[in-house]
Amino acid sequence: MKKNVGGIDRALRITIGLALVAAAFAGVLGPWAYLGLLPLATGLMGWCPPYSLLGWNTCKAPQS
Numbered sequence: 001m002k003k004n005v006g007g008i009d010r011a012l013r014i015t016i017g018l019a020l021v022a023a024a025f026a027g028v029l030g031p032w033a034y035l036g037l038l039p040l041a042t043g044l045m046g047w048c049p050p051y052s053l054l055g056w057n058t059c060k061a062p063q064s
Contacts, residue, residue, distance in 0.1 A: 003046040006058035013043030 005013065020036025023029040042048045051057065 001045070001047045003059055004051045004057045005042060005046050005048050006060060009058040010043045010046060013039040017041070017043060 017036040017038070017040025020029070020033045021040065024031060024033030024036065046059075
């Protein structure tokens with residue numbers, strides 16, 4: 001798996017994922033908020049399956 005999720009994108013995914021999971025765990029939001037595990041996982045892995053299918057990449061170009 002080649003990384004296709006860049007720095008700001010990763011930080012946002014991790015932050016939003018953690019916030020949703022915490023809110024679900026605390027009972028503030030319903031169980032649907034556990035879907036926050038998806039952006040959390042893609043942020044931690046640095047790879048997003050839909051990005052691969054669509055050919056998107058938010059990583060900076062490799063420097064030579």
